[in-house]
Amino acid sequence: MGIAISMTVNGAAVSAEIDPRTLLVDFLRVNLGLTGTHVGCDTAQCGACTIHLDGRAVKACNLLALQANGAKVTTIEGLAGNGDLHPMQAAFKECHGLQCGFCTPGMVMSAIDLVQRHPGADEATIRAQLEGNLCRCTGYHNIVKAVQQGAAAMSR
């Protein structure tokens, strides 16, 4: 009943034989041990599982691993290069855009995608674009600031 898949995850080629009903998020967390991608709701509402699939932000709890066959996947673990934080990660730290940290990986992945789609977004746009990511700790105030600061750093 196993089915073979292969994809590139954080720059490395991976392949495995999996139960066809395996969700992408479970494949990343269980098969690959990439536990930075979180599951907060199982219904594609909270956004904690957001990753990049071929450069686009997607919710990994709402995709089968099979649907990512042959794709290029980036998770939160793949953002920091050579030990340096990605500018968006650095902005979240600098602006105190995280508290418990559970929504944070998904929030950061969404924020990067947001900035790529809306460079120079204003506050209203940022808030509207973060609609798919729930945070219960920060009240979003410092997340919005972090996205603005991260966007500025990414454009440099």
Add this chain to the structure above:
Amino acid sequence: MGANESGYIGQSLRRKEDRRFLTGAGQYTDDVTLPHQTHAYFVRSPHAHAKIRSIDTSKAAKAPGVVAIYTGGDLEGVGGLPCGWLITSVDGTPMKEPPHPVLAKGKVRHVGDQVALVVAETRNQAKDAAELVDVDYEVLPAVTNPVEALAPGAPQIHDEAPGNHCYTWALGDKGAVDAAFAKAAHVTKLDLVNNRLIPNAIEPRAALASHSASDDSYTLYVTSQNPHVERLLMAAFVLGLPEHKLRVIAPDVGGGFGSKIYLYAEETALVWASKRVGRPIKWVAERSESFLTDAHGRDHVTHAELALDKDGRFLAMRVNTTAAMGAYLSTFASCIPTILYATLLAGQYTTPAIHCEVKAAFTNTAPVDAYRGAGRPEATYVVERIVREAAVEMGIAQDEIRRRNFIRTFPYQTPVALMYDTGNYDQTLDGASELADVKGFTARKAEAAKRGKLRGLGYSSYIEACGLAPSNIAGALGARAGLFEAGQVRVNPTGSVTVFTGSHSHGQGHETTFAQIVATRLGIPVDNVDVVHGDTGRVAFGMGTYGSRSLAVGGTAIVKALDKIVGKGRKIAAHLLEAAESDIEFKDGKFTVAGTDRSKTFGEIALTAYVPHNYPLDKLEPGLDETAFYDPTNFTFPAGTHICEVEIDPDTGVVEVVRFSACDDFGNIVNPMIVEGQVHGGLTQGIGQALLEACVYDPESGQLLTGSYMDYAMPRADDVPSYQVSTRVTPCTVNPLGTKGCGEAGAIGSPPALINAVLDALAPVGVTHLDMPATPHRVWQAIQSAKAAA
């Protein structure tokens, strides 16, 4: 960032814990994997109230991958989940404490009640097998509303609690209140509903239990705010295990807000089953399980009356509240609508007489317990709503009626048991008014009116009581636990420091704030200090994190341990410097003989303590590792004023929060950035309650109608504004840090500010009352009803 004259205190250090969270290196319970682990899934009741005629697990037992299935009948000798606070009714009888079984026995009492535990090789196999467990239910009528539950003829939920009555409790001098009302120039009356909320930490509850055959011990990883309390309750009261044979680890925890304080059935069943299965068992709640089974918050129905003299001075307040307990008493359920509610009804005011009566009812719903603020938001909502109504009725400005009644002399004994140590309510009202640009409101309202929009301004001057204490008085009031905190400071031989705290951090940033305190006191770089929490195997003891107590109580325990470290260091320095101990001063990381340049660094003292070659071994033990327990002498009393400005579209009923200003007094502040973050989060949860969130059960079937993020409206980024916050400081006199607590203030102050703003905006169209949440539907209906009545 380096230390300045006051060290790291007052500096917005960026958080030490952030790097792991930002790179995906956090370790939450579901991220932990043990060799050969199995997976659990719970069979849950689909009915709000039913008898269990029979359970047939035979088909499920044969399903692929199934390791074991347990039902209530298998849990021989396992006790029920305990309640940690005994409330005594006005007639002197103890509250009713019906059994709270780990797995249902004979009956289920709310949708989601756990009936059977299925253990399998994979999560999917456990889930598939759970569907094959055949439970024969005899469905019974259900009741979900606390007032209806207490009415004659309501469905009877527990045999042990006739009429679903848990307790009737009261506080205050009823005679004095009646006398004051008799001579009042004006009486304002108000009926309020405080809507039931679902906490919704973004990390669902999870547990991973294992048993070691080598020493017959258990290890439990669990999403907990207070692992030591969890261990004590589970070992001593439920499973009958020796406490030292159970290690509870609460690793990184993804938000709590109260909902992870409690001992839940799921982790208890897992620990019990792990020895029988002989392999680790993991359970992770699905979000729908979180909605159904996490302890909920609020759910009060209240009638309140305020008596005033002709000048708008408060003479007395009378409050009658019915509070839902849910189907079972959760760990601290009973003290929330009593000890943490009625005691706060004086607010910031000199009201000389207050009486409050609270009836608690069992309902066919998830249990209700502490949720961010826990009783204090409910009290603040009563006080600040009725103060607004009184001001409107008497034609007094909203800020003026508050100022006429502010407490200005401290310490102040309220008529509802609390002694406020310090505060300055005028300065936080002034601060909030500045932030809110109250002076410019009239112009903004006129401008909005030109666009056909209604603008309103709402005030809330709240007080809260944090750092619940002291233990002996709480014990006299029914607490079954201590309320102290433990802290240990271990100085390593090379001078770095490991701090062990009983407080738990699940977003609050203790790893940074506590390190700032330690580094400042010892005069060492903050990077040389690590903070360990959340593990009964490493931390001496702890009562955990709740009630905004971590810095005031947990931080003070660390300060007490630091006192011991410095005291011992002084003795060692005196020996090395051949001086009298009383002549040794400790400052900026150096022990110096007063008036000389002879000194030893903190690092030299640490090394000497562990390499005691030149050391007073006859008088002093080697080593530099001290533990302290701190039990506060009083609560702390953070307070402030929140001002909300809303704009309402009368055609759609949509309420937009256009400006929200909060000026708070949390006493001394260690890390302003973290404090502001706590306020932002609290405000959003309070605005969520007032604007969006409501837990709704179908009144007939008892089904949860708001069981997903499609139905339960969580605040999202575009529902709330950027906030304007500031602080004023009156240092707390209870603890040496002078801190009061900041974690819950936002959620306590904001709901009445928002509803008062909505009512202010809707006053011109004749709306005089609205219950939370102010959804477009509700606001639009209120506008239509007012129009029809006009």
